[in-house]
Every structure is written in structure tokens, then in C-alpha cells.
Amino acid sequence: MPIETTPLHPDFGVEIHGVDLAALDDATFADIEAAYHTHGALLFRNQFYTPDVQVALGHRFGVLGIPPRKQFNLPDHPEISVLGNLMNPDGTPAAFFNEMGEEWHSDSAGYENLDGVTFLHCIESPPEGGETLLCSMTAAWDSLDADKQADMEGRKLLHSWNYHNDKVLKVSKAKPLSPEERAKIPDNITDLVQVHPVSGRKLYYISHNLVKQVDDWDEKSSLTYIMPLVDHATAPERVYTHRWRPGDLLVWDNRATMHTATDVSAYRNATRHMHRSYAFTGPHALPEGKLAPDSGSLKTT
Ligand SMILES: [Fe+2]
Numbered sequence: 001m002p003i004e005t006t007p008l009h010p011d012f013g014v015e016i017h018g019v020d021l022a023a024l025d026d027a028t029f030a031d032i033e034a035a036y037h038t039h040g041a042l043l044f045r046n047q048f049y050t051p052d053v054q055v056a057l058g059h060r061f062g063v064l065g066i067p068p069r070k071q072f073n074l075p076d077h078p079e080i081s082v083l084g085n086l087m088n089p090d091g092t093p094a095a096f097f098n099e100m101g102e103e104w105h106s107d108s109a110g111y112e113n114l115d116g117v118t119f120l121h122c123i124e125s126p127p128e129g130g131e132t133l134l135c136s137m138t139a140a141w142d143s144l145d146a147d148k149q150a151d152m153e154g155r156k157l158l159h160s161w162n163y164h165n166d167k168v169l170k171v172s173k174a175k176p177l178s179p180e181e182r183a184k185i186p187d188n189i190t191d192l193v194q195v196h197p198v199s200g201r202k203l204y205y206i207s208h209n210l211v212k213q214v215d216d217w218d219e220k221s222s223l224t225y226i227m228p229l230v231d232h233a234t235a236p237e238r239v240y241t242h243r244w245r246p247g248d249l250l251v252w253d254n255r256a257t258m259h260t261a262t263d264v265s266a267y268r269n270a271t272r273h274m275h276r277s278y279a280f281t282g283p284h285a286l287p288e289g290k291l292a293p294d295s296g297s298l299k300t301t
Contacts, residue, residue, distance in 0.1 A: 003031045005039075009240040012136035012257065013041035021057055021249065022049045029060050036061075036117070037198040040256040041134055041240070044249040047121065051077040054119055054249070054277055061117050062281035068181060069174050072096040074275070084124075084272040085264070093173045095273065100171055101263045104135070104234050107278060108254035109207030110161030110185050115197065115282035116254040124273035125244035129266025132242045133234075134252060134259045137203040138196065140233035152204060155192040157226070158213040161185045167209075187212070196256055197282055203256060206230055233258060244272075 005014035014035055019028060021044060036042055047053075055077055058064045067073055067081035072095055074080045086094040108116030120132065141149070162182050169176055192214070194205050208230050214222040242250055252259060 003028060003035065005035060008039075008041060008043060008242075009134075009136075011139035011238060012039055013043070013134065013240050013252075014039045015043040015045065019044060021047050022053045024057070024060075033061070036251065036253060037196075040136055040138070041250065041252040043242070044251075045245065046247045047249045048247045049121075051080050051275060054121055054275060055079050058117075058119060058277050058279040062115075062279040065116075065278045065280065067276070067278070068177060068185065069096055071175060080275050080277045083120075083274040083276050085267070086271065086273055096172075096174055097264070098168060098172055098261065099264050100168060102133070102260050103209045104133075104230055104258045104260045105207040105209045106205065106254040106258055108280075109159040109190075109205075109210045110164075110188060111280070112188060113280045113282065114190065114194075114205065114255045115280065117279050117281055118252050118254060118259075119277045119279075120250045121275040122244040122246050122248040122273075123275060124246055124271050125248075126267035126270030126272050128270075129262060129264075130244060130272040131262045132244070132250060132259060133262065134240045134242070134257050135233050135238050136257055137205065137233060138199070138201040138256055139238060140229075141193070141201075141203045143238075144232065149193075152193050152229075155215055156189050157192050157206065157211055158187055158189050159207055159210040160187040160212045161210060163187075163212050164210045194255070199256070201256075204229060204233075205255060206233075206258070230258075234260075244274075 003019060004017040007014055016032060016035065051074055058079065064079040066078050069081065072081050074082065082095040084095040085097045088094045107118045108114045162185060190205055192204050195202055206226050206229060208226055211222060211226055212219060214225050
């Protein structure tokens, strides 16, 4: 029986109804994968599964990464990192908690393979705040005027995960990566304007928290160029706001969408507890069994 869906936003995203991810057959997964490529983001509600279910779902999509901040990965499932404001009894963080607030990005920007799928599962959510926002980069491209589109064609962006992580470490209790770990995530030059490899739709790709450079411009000129494009993509009418409930799983295509967390001050006195995993998909996915570092989206949702 085909899956039932309802839109999350007029531009992109669907909620998928009536699926138990802990008992997923191949035909249903094929429908889910098709919906993913068509709509860019999927929501499943009431998924109270154990972590192995999320790992198995990731394997169906592609090759799972190991999040680089290993101190926050689940001991028995290192493909899943724990996010939120959980603390250990000794006062040290028990989850990765990024306090930089709203910062639109893509989780795949630090990697050669931009076809990354993020899985974000809600274990506990605060009564207010802690939302995740998403927007469609195909809709953003389609709504630009032709002159602007022509100006963007052929431009290159240099994305650097380590450049961003250095900024995050100034406001986070996460441990710095070793030189060896940093070297595993080299800077990445990508086309600003791209064609989605599955949907064939045009889009532009920016993860502005990682952008060091546009073409051969300096940082100031580069940011002056990209920020209006980020603002265009994230105009309020183009944004889907996800208000989390325990058991929600949100899945998104990191080439076709951008996302951001929201201001953490909205839930200082409540718990936000999430499980995040990440898989590389598409023809550039690494061979099965060779685990890659994940984008670590410092920002992470
Ligand atoms: Fe993220």
C-alpha cells in the first residue's frame, strides 16, 4: 500500500503517516526514499524505537558516518551522537550542546559528498523552544530573478568544517579535535549553483557558517555576497518550523535544504535530548563498511 503523506510546507517536505520504522519492509522504504528525493524533508511521528532502528534506517539510505565528537556518541551505536543540554552528575556535558543560536547551514558542507541525509530523533523536548527550522534551496533558486541567477552561475565556495568548529569551540564545552582528526575533514570547494543529482532541480548550495571564501575574494567580500542569498532562502515564508515532540524523526536532504537550530535561551530550564545520525548517499558514498566522519554540524539543529 503506498504511503500516505501530508505537506510540511508549500515548497517542500512531507509528513509520512502510518509507518512503523522498526518494522520497515523494502517496498515501503522504496516509497520513503522516493518521497525523500521529491520533497527534501520527511517527518515521522510517534517513532519510539531503540537506536538500532535509526542505524538500520541509515544503512538503507547510504553509508553512515561516525560523528567526530566521539565523546557524545552512543557507546553501543557510535553512528549516533547525542545532542542537547544533558549534563553528567559531575557537571560535564553529556551531550553536544551548541549555543551559537540560529545559523543556517547544511550538514554535508564539510565533505566532498554533498549528498548527506540527516536523521534527527527527539527523545525529550522542552515545552517551549528548541525548534528546528528548514528551508528549500530549490525553491530559493526558483524564486530568484534571472539576472541574479546568471551572476551566481559558475561561482565557487570554499567550505571549511574546521574553520567553523574553531568558532564553535569558543562558546561550547566540546573538546577540540586532534590535528589528525582535523586533517580528516579537509576544506571543500563546491559550486554555488548545482543540479540535484536525483531530482534534476537546480538549487544553490551554501552553508554560511563554513564559508571561508567565494571565488578568490576575501572573507568580508565573500560574506557580503552570500548573506543576501542566505536571507533570501530563509525568508519567513520559505521556512518550515518544526516544533519537536518525543518520538519525532525528521530526515532531510542536506543538498536540497538548509536548516538551523534556534536560540537556546528559550529552554534553559528544560531538557532537550536528541539522537542524530548522518549518512552519505548517492554515487559518491564511500564503500560500505568504511565509515567516514560526519559533518558534525556543529550547529546541529
Ligand atoms: Fe545541522
